[in-house]
Amino acid sequence: MNAGRILQSGAPQEICARPADAFVAGFIGEGAVLAGRVTRAHGGRAVFDGPLGLIEAPAAPALAAGDAAALVLRPEHVRLDPQGAHRMVVTAATFSGDRYLCALSLGETQLRARSDAPPPQGAEVGVAIDIARTYVTHAAAP
Numbered sequence: 001m002n003a004g005r006i007l008q009s010g011a012p013q014e015i016c017a018r019p020a021d022a023f024v025a026g027f028i029g030e031g032a033v034l035a036g037r038v039t040r041a042h043g044g045r046a047v048f049d050g051p052l053g054l055i056e057a058p059a060a061p062a063l064a065a066g067d068a069a070a071l072v073l074r075p076e077h078v079r080l081d082p083q084g085a086h087r088m089v090v091t092a093a094t095f096s097g098d099r100y101l102c103a104l105s106l107g108e109t110q111l112r113a114r115s116d117a118p119p120p121q122g123a124e125v126g127v128a129i130d131i132a133r134t135y136v137t138h139a140a141a142p
Contacts, residue, residue, distance in 0.1 A: 022070035023140035031074035051109040059136040068139035078113040084126030093118035
């Protein structure tokens with residue numbers, strides 16, 4: 001709900017994996033919601049142009065080229081990988097159950113990833129994203 005309007009209903013797993021828009025993505029579950037634009041959309045996928053560059057991922061219906069959009073990245077979609085396509089800085093690591101939750105930064109872009117053994121704060125690490133599990137959704141309605 002947002003301002004008394006129901007934005008999406010369904011099973012919690014579906015809402016978390018396929019949020020209707022950026023507001024729902026930020027409201028349900030933890031993770032990053034990155035703002036950007038769709039450069040191309042086709043067959044349930046979109047090419048998203050945002051702070052991490054161009055990423056083609058599963059997408060919400062009715063997205064079209066030029067639309068403002070959001071890329072949803074949950075900690076389980078992000079992993080520390082020396083060969084990862086993105087270089088980020090570890091800003092914090094907190095023990096969370098059986099693993100650590102690492103806060104990562106690339107300029108203004110903030111992500112979180114789970115790790116068995118976190119690198120030290122300030123370390124630059126490679127980051128890989130499980131594109132098949134991310135989701136491009138509509139920007140939040142004004």
